[in-house]
Amino acid sequence: MAQQGVLLDQDQFCCSVCLDLLKEPVTTICGHSYCQCRETFIPRPNLRKNNMLAELVEKLRKTGLQAAPPPALFYTGPGDVVCDVCTGTRKQKALMSCLACLASYCETHLQPHYESPAFKKHKLVKATAQLQEKICSHHDKLLEVYCRTDQQCICLLCVMDEHKGHDTVSAAAERTEKQRQLGMSQQKVQHRFQERKKELKELQQAVESFKRSAQSAVEDSDYIFTELICSIERRRSEVKKLIRAQEKAQVSQAEGLLEQLKQEIAELRKRSTELEQLSHTEDHIHFLQSFQSISSISVSSDIPSIVVHPLQYFGDVSKTVSELREKLEDFLKGEWTKISTTENIEDVVLPPEPKTREQLLQ
Numbered sequence: 001m002a003q004q005g006v007l008l009d010q011d012q013f014c015c016s017v018c019l020d021l022l023k024e025p026v027t028t029i030c031g032h033s034y035c036q037c038r039e040t041f042i043p044r045p046n047l048r049k050n051n052m053l054a055e056l057v058e059k060l061r062k063t064g065l066q067a068a069p070p071p072a073l074f075y076t077g078p079g080d081v082v083c084d085v086c087t088g089t090r091k092q093k094a095l096m097s098c099l100a101c102l103a104s105y106c107e108t109h110l111q112p113h114y115e116s117p118a119f120k121k122h123k124l125v126k127a128t129a130q131l132q133e134k135i136c137s138h139h140d141k142l143l144e145v146y147c148r149t150d151q152q153c154i155c156l157l158c159v160m161d162e163h164k165g166h167d168t169v170s171a172a173a174e175r176t177e178k179q180r181q182l183g184m185s186q187q188k189v190q191h192r193f194q195e196r197k198k199e200l201k202e203l204q205q206a207v208e209s210f211k212r213s214a215q216s217a218v219e220d221s222d223y224i225f226t227e228l229i230c231s232i233e234r235r236r237s238e239v240k241k242l243i244r245a246q247e248k249a250q251v252s253q254a255e256g257l258l259e260q261l262k263q264e265i266a267e268l269r270k271r272s273t274e275l276e277q278l279s280h281t282e283d284h285i286h287f288l289q290s291f292q293s294i295s296s297i298s299v300s301s302d303i304p305s306i307v308v309h310p311l312q313y314f315g316d317v318s319k320t321v322s323e324l325r326e327k328l329e330d331f332l333k334g335e336w337t338k339i340s341t342t343e344n345i346e347d348v349v350l351p352p353e354p355k356t357r358e359q360l361l362q
Contacts, residue, residue: 025053081127085109094127099142102131125282134285138162143285146174151292153285171284178291179279186275193268200261207254214247217314224321232328239321243314 027050081094083106094104098113100122105113113119134143141155149166159168221239274294281287 025050025057027053081129083109096124096126097128097131099123099125099131099134102135102142104128104131128283128286130286133289144171145169146171146288148174153288171288175284175287178288182275182279182291186272186279189268189272189275193265193272196261196265196268200258200265203254203257203261207251207258210250210254211247213314214243217243217318220318221321224325227325239317243317246314 081097081104082091083094084103086092086106086109092106092108095107096110096113097104098119100119104127110124113122113124135141136143136155136158138161139155139157141157143153143155145154145156145159145168146152147154147158147163147166147168149168150163153171154163154168159166218240221236221243271294278287278290278294
């Protein structure tokens with residue numbers, strides 16, 4: 001319990017600016033040490049050292065205990081933008097960046113931009129670490145103009161310098177035009193995406209139907225050939241192999257098209273996401289600088305579509321084998337008299353087997 005009391009006291013001695021224990025604390029007439037209440041004093045008050053508070057803080061330091069840190073929510077972590085005003089060993093996370101000040105601010109140090117008339121015209125955007133990308137490397141001015149002649153972002157001084165006489169517009173105006181082009185690209189991507197999804201579904205259905213047909217052909221062939229005598233066993237096996245070989249060839253070709261469609265759909269989905277994210281960014285400069293690379297590899301309307309043709313089924317094979325069975329049955333009926341009058345069935349001599357598959361199926 002005593003330990004908790006010490007921690008509570010230490011919180012009272014933390015500087016609201018650097019978040020560490022107070023160092024040489026001073027007190028204003030409003031009663032705050034390192035006052036953060038935004039109160040304006042005219043003339044500026046004469047700050048003096050608060051000896052009693054300094055002695056209390058020094059005693060806390062000698063105990064070896066540290067002040068309880070503020071909630072970790074405000075500290076920076078991986079990928080966070082650091083406040084440019086915070087001091088001390090642990091800086092707070094920036095919430096917004098100012099394009100006029102070219103600095104990023106945490107919640108505390110952002111308040112003057114909301115409260116002071118001097119900052120009313122400053123442009124605030126979501127905290128970003130790429131502020132330097134928005135500065136002209138030649139004039140150290142904010143990039144706020146777009147040169148259509150050279151296809152790049154420039155500052156106002158560039159307009160009167162090396163880009164004099166070029167076709168220039170404001171970054172916002174160019175963003176509007178590029179946004180329109182982006183919308184058209186998005187429509188093309190979505191249209192191609194839907195086409196490919198439809199083609200993928202049709203091809204998958206065709207493959208399933210083809211496989212069912214192939215399986216049915218194999219089963220029919222098995223049923224028919226099991227009724228035949230052992231002398232045509234080898235032919236039954238050959239026909240089965242031919243069906244499987246054709247199935248394998250057709251399915252292999254179809255699977256190649258399936259893989260191609262899946263890869264293109266994945267690329268279209270990725271491109272759609274990139275275009276969608278870019279279309280919603282509030283950062284004009286980031287948009288314009290990223291637009292060239294994205295739009296240059298947008299999906300072309302000249303990409304040929306994959307036409308799904310009906311796959312070849314095996315109805316003709318089954319029909320031919322059935323006709324062969326009927327011919328064999330007719331032949332056996334015609335020869336049944338000779339067989340029935342034979343004393344020993346093993347003495348019956350069957351006709352010689354055909355030499356080729358074509359002869360068998362005639």
